[in-house]
Every structure is written in structure tokens, then in C-alpha cells.
Amino acid sequence: MHNAVYLKSYSDLTEFEAKGVLKLPLESLVTFCIYTSCSPKEVNLFLIPFENDEDKAELSVQFDGIVDFIAAEDVPWSVALCSYPVVFCEDTVVTGLCAVARHICKYRTTSPSPQEHEEGLLGFRKSCLQAPNEVSIWTKFCEVDLFKTVSELLSITSLQEIPSNLVRFENHLNKPVRIHNVYKVARNIKKESLDKIKDNENVNTESKEEKVVENRKPKTRKWKSNTKKELEVDCSTKIEDLDVNHQFAEGPFLTLADLILLPLYYIITSKVSESTIESILPLTHKWYKTITSIPEFKTTLDLLRGLNSKPLCVENISCPEMSDVSLYKCDPKRHNPKKRLFTKEDDIENALSVLVDGMELNVQSNDLKIGTIKWNDIPEGANPTAGHLPDDRMARKTQQLENLALAVMSISADRDLIVDFCCGSGHLGILLAYLLPKCTIILLENKEQSLMRARKRVHEMGLKNVYFYQCNLDFFIGKFDVGIGLHACGIASDLVLDKCLKANAKFVLCPCCYGSLHATDRLVYPRSSKYEKLPIDKYLCIGHAADQTHEDHPLAVRGARCMAVIDSDRGHLALESRYKVTLSKLTPLSCTPKNNLLVGIPS
Template sequence: MMDQDILYLVGSKEDGSLLVPAETLVALFTLQYCRNPAVSVVIVDKKEAHVSQSSDECKTESQETVKELWFPVNAECIAFPISYKELSECPTVVRDCVLPVILMASEPWCVAGLCSSLRVMLIKTVKKYPTHYCKKLLGFRGGCMQACAEVSVWTKFCEIEVVNTLKEVYNNKSIVQGKLCIPKDILRYENHFQFPPILHNGLKIKQQYIRDTVKDRAERQRLLSLKLSELPEMEHEYAEGLNMTMADVMLFTCFHIIISKLKNHVHLDDMCPLVMKWYRLLCGNEYVNLSLSLLQKTVDIHNTFQEHNLEIVVPEVQRESLYNSDPERYKPRWRAFTHQDDIDKVLEILGVSCIEPSYDNHPLGDSIKLPWSEYPGALSPQEGQLPPSRLERKCQQLDNIVSAVMSLVNEGDVIVDFCAGGGHVGIILAYLLPSCKILLVENKDHSLRRAKQRVDALKLKNVEYLQCNLDYFQGTFDLGVCLHACGVATDLVMQKCFEQRAKFVCCPCCYGGVRPNHILEYPRSKTYRDIPLALEEYLILGHTSDQTHDENNPKTEQGQLCMRYIDNDRLLLAQSLGYSTKLVLMEPKTCSPKNHLLIGVLEN
């Protein structure tokens, strides 16, 4: 048994140096900032980046295979112990995820993803050393970058976009035909600082600032009497406002190298003065300054572009905050998607295209009700802290989805319960299928903890826990299942199943949350794209799908039709990849407003 949690990072020893990808570089710098992190660090010698085997139709441009870029690090300056392993020496649960990964001591439980693993590292360090200076990096109530990149513009910026910008600048991708194009993410970050910081307990913070800085008693009393909306805005100093957080350390790692490479060619103080002010503020931090030696080898090797007299190109960037805006997100007229004229237009386009999605017969007929009274109490959704008012309907949903899985599964299969929550689906599958291995994939710690309590009570030995976003899971499996995976999550689950050529049973939810991201494009199928159905029309279809209430509501029938259109698009993509599919209405249909089951099996 391990006595300490282990953080696994990708890297390679070569000619006395440590070579690492950008994500590991960010992680190492954050660890170096903490000086004495409460985790063991293992460098996994894995030069080949994971490349999925999905078909070309599944891939977006951002998923195309790119030559992995490695950065040199002086291992001798690292302030904490590191060890080395081959990938084959790592536990299976670690190999099932894209590194970085933290493996918990004495548990089949790992946390994957750059932001998530670093947050856990900070939490563990603060728990071990309660007065540690890195506690502030976790932010207000420990929530720094807790939201996943698929739904949070800010997390996506810190975890993916700036890291990719570092790779492009370092690899001279910013230069084309003698022109140096300033990365958009630098300008987006500059715009970010032009907006007021988001303040938690804003009135209290501003009043304390007034007490600390305003010397004139009368003026101080006047300001303290004002409402929050009447007080002047405070300066946006750090990435997330008034205090330094993990986001600052992660972003600094990338910006330090980017700025070092650009500064001899571009007047950055003129172009992005607020970014440079933030950068100098971070450089003045004691622990950042002590950690800079870790980046020095990378800066020294490629500290400038070889070409001279480059023409500087400054792209246009929309002036928006990174907290709540996505420059690539479609913005509908009137700020709404469900005006009836727009809905009628989309339904007319689909009607003319002769696409008429319909339901298949339920594959299990009358045999879908599970004998709940015969099962141990810990199997009941009630043990997952479900409110009594929802218990009967949740059992009905589980009747449908578990019975569908049971009709497809083979002995010894690996089954992944994606978006597992409290484990309602995965736990009963683990109980009914002891010869199968069940992986619970969920990004919320408290949900997985509830699931583990139930698994422990049932003494099940065939369950593993992966706390990560869907795009960080890369394990091999035979069947994927999800119950009410919200918005894009259903498509991410199906994408994972396509990559592994695995069977799937999916119950979608929150159709209005469907939108393109760095992994997915919409419409999903070539059939819908060839209609053609524009993105804004597709998003209208998704939002209208959420207008399913009860049978007496006049919007419900229309919403159900739009649900069928969206799910038909998903299944047409699966069919183009060789799947035999079914669109099934769960029984009874009142068990949920989102009562579709999408079932797919590869044809022989």
C-alpha cells in the first residue's frame, strides 16, 4: 500500500536533462512554487503522446495529431524529490487517464487533468501544512478553476488555450512569411484586465480597503456610507481579481516563456500594458522568483526568434471578459433561442429535408422493472441522498438503462459509467455483474465520495474511481453508459465509445447546453451538415428540446420532436461509423422529461 498520494507527470530523461511537455512544465512550476508539496512526484517516461483511434469524421481540427513539443528543465534545481517510471509500471487506473494524474494512497481512485490534479495537490498540501502560504492559491472557498474546460471559458483559457499558445510561440508557429502574428490569447488576457474584478463579499472588501487607504476621516465616513453600486471599482491586479491564485501561477509559467521570446521583437508595454503590469507583479513575488530557475533552460535555448525585422501583425480581438464570455460562441438575436418564428423556420428546414426521426420499440418489452425490494439497501438511489420525491422516477430510469445494459453486456466486460454522479447506474451494474469491472468517471469529488461509501457498504471489489473530465479519460472499455449526461457530455461519452469501438447506452439531458467546444462540432452528422443546417439553427433546436414539461403543456410535443431531431443527428453519426442504433423512449415516459435512450452496437 502507498502511504502518500502520487502525482504522475509525463517526461523523459535525455542526456542529463529532463524533457517535459508544456502541461508538465506548468505542473512542475506550480509544485516548485509550493516548495514542499504533500504528494510524491513520478515522471512517466512516455514520449509518444496518446492519439485516439477515432475516425476522421469524429475529429475536430483541434484534435488533429500534432508533433508533441518538449521543454528542457534543469532537474537539479527542482526543490522536491522526483522519481521515474515507465508507463507500463504505472497502475491501470493511472494509464486509463491523460496525465497529469494524482493516484490516491491505498485507493483505486485517481484525479486527472492539469487544473484538477494541481488543485488536489494544493488541498493535500494545505491539509498537511495548515499554515502553508499556498493556501491562498485555492481562491475563495477553495473554488479556483473548479469548473471543467468544456463549460468554463476561464478554465479553458488557463488549462488549454494559453498552454497551446505557449507551444505555438515556442515552436515559431507565430511566424508566417516574415510576419509575426501576436497571439490572440495575449490580447484576450489584456482585455480581461480591463474589466473590474469579480468580488465575493464585495461590499465588505471595498469597505475594508477604504479603511486601510483613506486617511481623511470625513471622506472615509462618506465612502463607508455608500452602497456597493456607488463605490468605485477596485483595480484588477491578479488573474482572478485582488488576490493571487493557482490561475496566476499556471498562467505565469506560460507567459514568462512567451514574453521572453517576444520582448526583443515587440514593444509589449505599449501593446499589453496591463498584462505586463501583472507579469512584473508576479515576478516580484518571493516564491515565483525562487522558482524561475526551473524555466531558465527553456528560456535560454529559445529566447528569441531567429528572423529579424519581422512585420508585426496585431489581430482583432473582441473586448470581453474571460470570466463569462466565449468569442467563438454564437450569440442569438434578442438574447434568446426559443422565439417561435425561429423554431418554425428550423422545423420547416428539417421537414423539407425528409428527415423524420421516430422511436424504436423498447428492446426489452415488459422485462425492464428491477426487483428493488430484493436488493440490499445500499443499492437504492435513496442511499445516494436522493430526495424522496424523485426516488420512484429515478428507480424507473434505472430500470430502463440498467436493463438495456444487461441485454448487451458480456462476461468480463469493462463498463464505464460516465458522468457517474453518486453512482446510481454503476453501483447496481457492479452488483449485478461481479465478473465485470466498473469504472466510475465523474469530475465532482463529493459525488464520487458518496458513491464510494455505498460501494464500501456493499463490499464490491470490481469498482474503480476516476475523478476527471471526460476528455481526460482514455482507458480501454467495452461498454459506455450515462444517465442524464448534460449537454455536450452526451456527445463526449459517445465520442469515447466511438474511439474504443465500444457499445453505448446513453440518456441525454439539457439539450440547450449543446454547443461547439475545443473537442466537438455541431451538427454531429454529415447528413445534418449537408441539409445544410447552420449552427445557430441547430442551437435553436437544442434549446427548444428543453421545453418538455408535462403532457398538458402546449410546448411539450414540440420539445419532444426537437429532442428526437437532436438525438437522430447523434445516431446518424454513429451509423456512419458502423453502429447499429436504436432511439428508445423509456417506460413509463413520465419517468423523466428527458426520457430518451440512445443505444448502439457495432455491426459485424
């Protein structure tokens, strides 16, 4: 079985053998630390030499072990489509640091630490860092935010202010722990505390001289244990009043997150100095001392001690003020931009009144030959009629899939590489793999369980033209011919569109969840210059109204127009990139309330 981790390196085998030094980018160093700590015997590790033409920091580390190098031209093509680190296991590619770290953890051979959860470094239900950074504030902090901070520290010589992300982590450690079964954890902690007290009492009792009274008739006693009552933790108790603290990054248990943060904070401490961290970020310093004292992390620390890193000048350093919230998405103090009030009628009409002639694309008639796919001939794994869905849901699903499949088939050619972005369980991509056996299909999904369901069906069907990518859209950077997205939620449709435009690939999109559109560090709304004079508040107001497309609803007509407005903005963005664009509707309209079909072909 092919099961390997691929890392970018700024040194080659000859240089390593001569000097015993590895020059690695930050992401590679952290992944290498995780690999050496977990020692996964069934997972190989390969370093790929690259020239550092991106002006990224090179971290030089002494290493006296054995490392395998592989030339860039010998890397599997499916791996080369992604940003490193990358795992390639059989026909599945995993990319993104947290996802790669989780994969390494699953093959771990080293002994667990007593401080870990009973299910290991991946924690309760093995869910540690499972949520992608697009939806998880915590994963984004571990995988993106803190990496940016460390990269910035490596590129400067002096520091006047503590980076904001370090303050965010300090605030996080000061907040109530929000984990699964927190009340059960609180009871267990209370039980352990009581057990220690009783053990001490027993030791003291046994050390005293026992007085034995002979020939004394024992008295009958009615004894009732108070243990259960002592262990009771009322579920109405506020979480902040429970005795569950952040001994580790995610709460009372050591997890993979601590192992990822360890090398980053080792570098931070070496650059800023431990005394500065202790004085300004005391909880972070306490966590760091706890982590570095764990025997199971000795291998990682030995490796990190081989780093060559010069300290920064940090005289008169200040600390910025940050919002006092944790890194938990469910923190009640956190502002949630999606929890907006319902848009008022006057707001919608005022927003639509800003539109002028030429901004909205004509919604054309759908000329796809719906009904030409013979579903009775489609194998069960690619066929919603196989009995997995209720009849009405099954009928609508087949109609949606047929619309998208026919649209893709009309613009694709033999040997095309087709990417089904946000594929879920792969219904559309698997159908296309069956209908287009001469094309290669990539099913790309960031949810591991959904992708594994798709993989199981593909293997049962015996399809050989399908590859599986477990990753965020960000980490897929390769060229492809056709990109598709069926109901990619909210900003995901825009991320798919951007991927297609950058790759100069054809696209077939059926967007949804217009009401959840919001500006991010990667996306700015409106998307096109045609819409640039439409204020963002009015744009989002139209997006909110676009979700009012329920069947037999008086607002459905206006909702359909609002959908067309948002998709026209997306279409104009493609037109500005010299694409031929058509905006039409799925047939029949009743197959889904979100029934716009946006198709683009580069000229």
C-alpha cells in the same frame, strides 16, 4: 496511501543522470513547476519516458534535484487511461492540469505568501479553477487557450502579430474584478488604506514636541467614531467604481492561477521580449513584474531560468483587435449563445418541414423487463428509496435507473469495463457495480464534490469494483467496453457518444437539455451526413423545441418528435460507424420528460 503525480517526459533516467537536463512537454513543465513550488511531501512525483512522436515542443530545463522515473509498462492501468498530467490517489484518478494543480496545492508544505487569500492559493472557499473548462471561460483560458498559444510560439521563428489570447488577458486585467464578496473585499481594502493613513498621522504627531499643561481640569468631550461611516461601501455601487483592481490574475489576491500562468508567461516573455510586452501589453507586464517579485515564487523562477529558449524575431509586430471583455463568464458584455429568444412557432414548423423520409429513426417499443429489479434487496448506497428523496422524485428516479441498468445489463459481459460518464453522485454506476460484480465500473465526473459523495457511498457499501475519475471527458482517452450517460446535459451527450465511437464501445444514452446544443471547437452540428443539408439555425431551432416536453402540455407531442429528430442524427452518426442502433423510450414515459433511450452496439 498511494498518492502520486504522473508526468510525461521526453528524457529517461540515464539521460538525466548524464546531463542533468529534463526534456518535458509544456504541460509537464508547468505541473513540475507547481510541484516544486508547493513541495507536497505526501505526494510522490514520477516521470514517464516517452518518445516524442507527436511533434510537440520539447522544453529542456536544467535541474539538479532528484527525480523518480517509472517505465510506461509499470504505470497503473487506471492512470494509463488518461492524458497526462495525472494524479492517482488511492482509488481516485484526477486528470486535467488545473485539477492536478489543485490536488498538489491541497498537500502544500511551503509557507503562504502575504498576498494570498486567507484560505491560501485556492482562494475563497477553495474554489480557484474548480469549474471545468467545459463550463468556465477562465479555466479554459488557463488550461487550454494559453497552452495553445505558447505551443505555437515554440514552433515558429518569427512573429508578426501578438497572439489573440495575450490580448484577451490584457483586456481581462483592465476590467472590473468580479469575485465572491467583492463589496466585503472593497471594505477591507478601504480599511487597510485608512489604517495606513492613521498610522502615518500618529507617527507625525508623536514626532512633534508635546505640550503638557499641568493642573488643568480635563474637559468632558462627547466623542463619536467615524470609522464605521468611513468604511461603508454602498452595495448599489457599480463594481467598476469599487477600488478593487487586478493586482493578480483573479483580482486582489494571489491564487493558483498566477502560479500556473507564471511559467507560461516566462516562456512568452523570453520568446517575445519583455520590452515588447511592456510596450504593447502594459497591464500584463505590470502583473508579470508583480508575480516575479514574490519571494515565495523564487523556487519556480530558479527552475525556469534553466530553460533553453531562443527569442523570436519580432520586428514591426502588430496587435489584433479583440472584443473588449474580461475572461469572467459573468461579464455583462459577453455574448451568451444560450440566452436566445424563445423560438417562434413558424420557425419550428419551417425547420421541421425541411426533414425528408429516412432522416428520422423509428422509435421502437421498449422490450426491457421493467420491474425485475428487486429494490428491497438493493443496499442503501445504491438505492434511491433510502430516504434521500421525496416520494414522487424517488419513484421516478428508480424507474430511470432501472431502464438504464437493464439496458446495460442486456449488452454487457463479465469483465467488461463500464464507464458512467457525467455520473454526478453515481446513482447509476453504483447500482451497476452492485448488479454486475464481475465488471469494473468507472465513475467519471468533473465536479469534485459530487464524485466524493459517490466515493463515500461506495466505500460504505464495501464495493471493490469501482474506480473514480475526476476529469473532463477530453482527458479520458482509454479503451473501454460500455459507455453510459444518463441525462448528460446538452453537448455532453454528444461528447460521450464520440468517446464511445472512438473506443468502438457499446453505448447506452438518455440525453437531455437539447435546447443548449451549440457548435464548439470540438463539435459540429448536424452530427451525421444524413442530416448535413439541414441548416444549423433550423437544427438548433428543433433542439430548442425538443425541450418543450412538459407533462400535459399541448406542445409535448411536437417536443417529443423534435427530441427524436436530434437523437436520430446521433443515431445516424453511429450507423455510419457501423453500429447497430436502436432508439426507444423509457418506461413509463412519465419517469422523465427526457425519456429517449439510444443504444448502440458495434457490428
